[in-house]
């Protein structure tokens with residue numbers, strides 16, 4: 357871990373330099389949301405200090421400058437995820453809104469009674485409920501691909517579930533509970549061999565693995581800024597142009613309109629067709645700075661360092677004979693869900709919190725997955741590139757304390 361400049365990196369994150377309950381804050385809740393470097397914070401305040409203005413329609417200087425940064429950022433996202441065109445990049449509130457958009461618009465265009473949508477049992481609620489609702493509305497059926505006990509997707513079952521009636525596959529790239537990296541490339545290629553489009557939920561993958569639309573060849577890809585060092589309330593929907601052209605608008609009003617007459621409305625072209633109302637311009641400024649930050653560190657370096665932290669933490673947790681790790685797939689990102697004996701995760705979480713360590717306890721918005729394991733909750737520690745092995749040691753000390761109190 358010596359070559360990764362973690363101390364220098366930590367200097368960029370002001371929030372990490374505080375104490376809670378008299379102890380240095382240790383932030384292990386990165387799967388829920390990452391912290392923001394000063395570069396992102398400055399980009400947002402800089403926007404309000406010098407550029408604040410509504411975009412696109414103004415001819416004046418500020419409006420033009422803000423529009424330029426907004427559209428430059430769209431091109432930056434295009435490059436970052438290797439999309440073929442910036443028309444394929446839609447700014448949304450985040451992954452949830454991106455998936456809702458596709459469920460609603462794709463559903464209206466392509467889903468009929470008796471059709472099937474295929475997702476997996478490890479999905480976040482954001483990649484379950486929009487499909488569930490759409491299937492209810494359109495008389496379609498939602499099917500769940502099962503997983504193996506170690507948290508890997510059952511690929512054999514997946515292959516057997518793809519049928520003539522299957523109209524879409526929607527799958528998470530990385531599970532927010534198990535950390536499993538799904539073989540999305542293989543999943544996509546198989547669905548495509550039957551002409552079925554695939555949506556990939558990249559909320560948990562993009563900050564660890566990056567994303568390459570040319571390599572994956574998925575039809576839709578969704579991610580949230582706040583899970584990759586950018587602000588909340590900004591995210592991206594990538595969609596292949598042919599699908600974005602074919603599906604109807606999601607919301608109406610504002611820049612998505614070309615002309616309105618009393619007898620009807622024509623819609624703007626891509627990507628504006630899907631960006632109704634005043635967009636989150638400050639969020640786009642922040643996303644711009646976050647992408648630059650991540651690219652500066654280098655995704656390869658990030659992945660290598662985070663893997664080392666994951667391996668270290670997994671080894672340390674395995675030293676306890678009564679800790680059960682939920683999710684032991686071969687390919688994982690830096691997320692560990694676990695149970696400490698029979699101690700309820702909420703009880704454990706309260707003690708760990710008092711030691712200044714932020715972990716998440718609960719169902720992590722993946723209730724069907726926890727039902728699959730017949731457990732109500734887990735403790736989840738999720739690591740980012742600013743976390744250290746010493747912080748992992750502190751978590752182990754906190755676990756020993758939990759065991760002493762409740763064990």
Ligand code: PMP
Pocket residue numbers: 387388449450451452453480482483528530531532557559560580721
């Ligand atoms: N999918 C996954 C895998 C997630 O982890 C999350 C956030 N926990 C979401 C979707 C939803 O993301 P957001 O709340 O940013 O829309």
